[in-house]
Amino acid sequence: xxxxxxxxxxxxxxxxxxxxxxxxxxxxxxxxxxxxxxxxxxxxxxxxxxxxxxxxxxxxxxxxxxxxxxxxxxxxxxxxxxxxxxxxxxxxxxxxxxxxxxxxxxxxxxxxxxxxxxxxxxxxxxxxxxxxxxxxxxxxxxxxxxxxxxxx
Numbered sequence: 001x002x003x004x005x006x007x008x009x010x011x012x013x014x015x016x017x018x019x020x021x022x023x024x025x026x027x028x029x030x031x032x033x034x035x036x037x038x039x040x041x042x043x044x045x046x047x048x049x050x051x052x053x054x055x056x057x058x059x060x061x062x063x064x065x066x067x068x069x070x071x072x073x074x075x076x077x078x079x080x081x082x083x084x085x086x087x088x089x090x091x092x093x094x095x096x097x098x099x100x101x102x103x104x105x106x107x108x109x110x111x112x113x114x115x116x117x118x119x120x121x122x123x124x125x126x127x128x129x130x131x132x133x134x135x136x137x138x139x140x141x142x143x144x145x146x147x148x149x150x151x152x
Contacts, residue, residue: 018057021045068092068101069134075152078134080111080126086152091127099132105149 022041029036036044042054051057070076070089077086091104110122128136128147136147 018042018045018049021048067132068094069130069132070103070149070151076105076134076149077152078147078149080107080147081113081115083112085111085147085149090125095129100129101132103128103130103149 019042022038022045025044026036026038026041029041039054046052046054046057049057051060070092072089072092074089075086076089077084079085085105085107086109087105087107089103090106091102093102094100095102104125104127106125107123110124111126112120113123113126114121126147130136130147130149134149
């Protein structure tokens with residue numbers, strides 16, 4: 001299995017990953033001559049992860065495996081509508097979708113947000129949804145290139 005395909009299947013849902021661990025444990029124990037049911041293997045996996053039982057493990061909030069692309073107060077540089085931009089992150093919050101973040105950037109100097117050559121409109125502060133790589137997203141989830149930021 002390719003590493004990309006493997007990472008897609010391994011980190012979709014932690015609870016399903018626990019269930020896969022239970023299946024592997026049950027198979028390994030069975031191969032060694034120890035018959036263990038699926039329920040018992042779930043309980044053993046829960047105990048391995050420090051939970052009292054399977055229900056406690058399944059109900060526990062899962063740790064955030066993704067990290068924010070920036071930190072509040074961090075300087076960033078990049079482009080906005082293909083124009084150079086630099087500033088400071090003044091707001092950052094997770095969205096409901098994995099690996100998407102709502103970022104507010106205070107630009108210094110201000111950036112022109114208009115793509116037309118006929119007029120301009122400069123903004124000091126912009127809020128957008130970005131992916132973990134620092135690029136803005138369309139509502140469809142594809143990259144637009146409107147904003148691309150990186151740590152300064």
